[in-house]
Amino acid sequence: MDSKKIQMPREVHIGADVIDNTGSICKDLRFYDDVLVVTGPNTLKIGADKAIESLEDEDFAVDLSKINDATSKTVEKIEDKLNNISLIVGVGGGKVIDVAKMAATNAGIYFVSVPTAASHDGIASPLASIKNNKGSVSMTAQAPIGVIADTNIIRNAPFRLLSAGCADIVSNYTAIKDWQLANRLQNDSYSESAAALSLMTAKLIMKSSKSIKKGLEESARLVVKSLFSSGMAISIAGSSRPASGSEHKFSHALDKIAKKPALHGEQCGVGTIMMMSLHGGDWEVIKNALHDMNAPTNAYELGIDPDDIIEALIMAHKIRPERYTILGDRGLSRDAAKKLAIKTGVI
Template sequence: IVTGNKTKKIAGKKVESILNDDGYNVHTIEIGAATNENVKKVKKTAKEIKAGFLLGVGGGSKIDVAKICAKNLGKPFISVPTSASHDGIASPKASIKGGVSVDAVVPLGIIADTSIIAKAPYRMLASGCADVISNLTAVKDWVLGHKLRNETFSTSASTLSEMSARVVMENADMIKPGLEESVWIVIKPLIESGASMCIAGSSRPTSGSEHLFSHALDRIAPNKALHGEQCGVGAIMMMYLHDGDWEEIRYALKKIGAPVNAKQLGIKKEDIVKALVMANRVRKDRYTILGDNGLSADAAEKLAKTTEVI
């Protein structure tokens, strides 16, 4: 079991107890952030004890580390999230500190106890909603990549990804702090969002220009906002570039209580502009609405002002 100090108390001990009662020989390791050092530490321990499978119990970082180790060791992985801040709880991708996304293993199962997730800070759930809503611009970017770069495209994966976003947006009125019912609404689209990546064999259905903007922010203004929050704000601006209904995205995020501008993200206006200019260079292999040359500083500033992000 890969968990953290807090998450062990929240769910780790319970998972350990259930497995012990069923006759499993359980080893629990506590880690902090999703770093290469922690990946090495978990991998070394899992090898030493000849682990049959790995469980990630906690938030994104614990799940990501367990997922990467399971991939490297060729072992099954089970995801046990204690919060729902992004679609990584069910995806075959993982993020290492520094904004690097790597291939991991598809979870064998996801055990999402809504009563536990409902106790996590509401900001986490709102961030998860924003991450799923941002699928709308990711799919539009994927269509561009398919048409202009002849990228492989999956209708089933794109439909599942868009449907996940629509479910969250259509139920925005019902997603509120302190309600377990809110978690019921959000958790399924989050899992389906992760599943769309499994179908596509890449993160394409859920990661486009809005994610490139978020990764650029991670480098320019690290640890200021949550991943999903940044992607939500990115989606507002990228939908404007796609000539889509960016106001619909902004309205849904506001209703849910997710950030819609730089101030709410806790990020300086000039850093938003810098991230927009840098975004297309984050992943050269990923074609998006930002094109090959990206945005000029003037165009980036105008975009952020028009969409009320700055």
Template sequence: MLLPRDVIGGHGAIEKIGEVFFKITNSKKAIIVTGKTSAEIAGNRAREILESSGITVNMILTEEATDENVEIVKEEAKEFDAKVIIGVGGGTKIDIAKKSAFDLGIDFISVPTSASHDGVASPRASIKKNGLSVSVEASMPAAIIADTEIIVTAPFRFLASGAADVLSNLTALKDWSLAHRLKGERVSSSAYAISEFAAKEIINNASDIKPNLEESVWLVIKQIAFSGIAMSVAGSSRPASGAEHMFAHSVDTIKKGNGLHGELCGIGSIISMYLHGGDWRMIRDTLQKIGAPTRLDQVSLKEEDAVQALMMAHKTRPDRYTILGESGLSEIAAREALKVTEVL
């Protein structure tokens, strides 16, 4: 079990990247994985600070989180003899960085420029293989540097999506408990408690998550970090990924709509909570307070596509037992769930 040694947040936090780097390693070489836009936002500044601290930096500009791009970063890192890979950007750049670091057995530092999902702090990465996104094991960040001055400039939609992703832990935990009762799956009480705490913090502070407020960014980032820690303690994504994530991955597979990962998990959580017989209205109301989508039309998803996604969702993780069961939802059950929860 690996946990972050440092979670640095606040206005101007990126200025501490050199100090954080030397807490992790004695090496004076670093790889920065970023994109063109992310480099302009934060990557170039990170490089300047590291170089002023005597660290030699190799910056790699990349795009999609694919197997091919991971291999490119790994080859560069090996040739450079880097001991730390720093991911600067949104989800894809951080996924490439932490998967590369995991494969090489070296440390990874997460420097998010947005917070649209819990991937900035989790030991999992979403990597495209043959055109499909696959969740794979990756490095837990040795450190997270969340500069609220930078993250607050991203569209608020991203922050609301990140909050929705953490909120959806509630239904992931219900699925975990269900798998324990019906399949004898082991549940870590510590991981369960940490994940639940993060979700409840989002519920209790939903009205304070607003645009253009650095305090809102830090509030959400902290819960994202707790969510990642819960996964590391559990040794899997179970505390933060259940049927609601299967729905999100299923929508991604059929390539419909324009919903962000966290947004789809939020909508999926409404549906999943209904299937569990829980308080789905509380999930919906919290999402509305945050400013995250609660209806299909808000993510440009048609009813037929949502029905298809729900019916095939169980196939995205056949090894993971959830409220969807082993054979999935019937068309009638899928349509009923969408109708009753007013997701349509």
């Protein structure tokens, strides 16, 4: 049997105000050289400023880069700024984390993940979703050496971001069904332990759907821990298969088609409702749980034109065609796509 490599973070810090310990955590991780902090336009004041202050208090020389998207061009721009830098600290949402992770991987240096929102399960995973001229590509990257998730910042982030994180976890249900199908029909390699961890995480978040509340530290902590364990399922599998199937293809297609896409997790949640119906599963349970979590369940709540939903359903199978799912090789016809979206109340 082939050998297997599993990458995990070395230290994970979850709690109120842990961002103020960024400097000492980086010292404990044995870093002492120059550090580049990567952040986004909204997250500089919310998080990056605090991380920089803490790093400077511990005598790190800190450089700063602000980014707006997660494209391969932006990754290259960050790589160009890495002279004498031995560590990148990414402070922000999923796009910031992915760019920082990918640039550090390409440059052969380390990366610390400081999520300011619990909106996606890439906070600790060894993958980065980067857009290039072919669309979104899931790229192998180094797992962060450390994760610093400040639940005070995360609980005060717009509640929509937390709901999106829950929906990204709910999508594990259809991702696992797709993975099992690909294993049966295409002999794709499958990991029982990765699938079990991914499903257990999705079940836990579904069970808690009514108790996840705006502004609560306990809710922020629960979602961060669940995103972390979903990311660990990705680590064990060595690919995003335990957390990304047909519902993610639909979301990636919407990112290409919609004038103003919704949040990644929100789109994946709506995709899960429809893909669960295609799998013959209980899509109403998924829909009700998403509703309880305040996540969108239809085109109107996503702020997306119903015609774009249909187009994305028709295009979805062409995204990452090597990843076999319930959409098969030919995907949905226009009539079937329309029927599915109407039946599930998405349009």
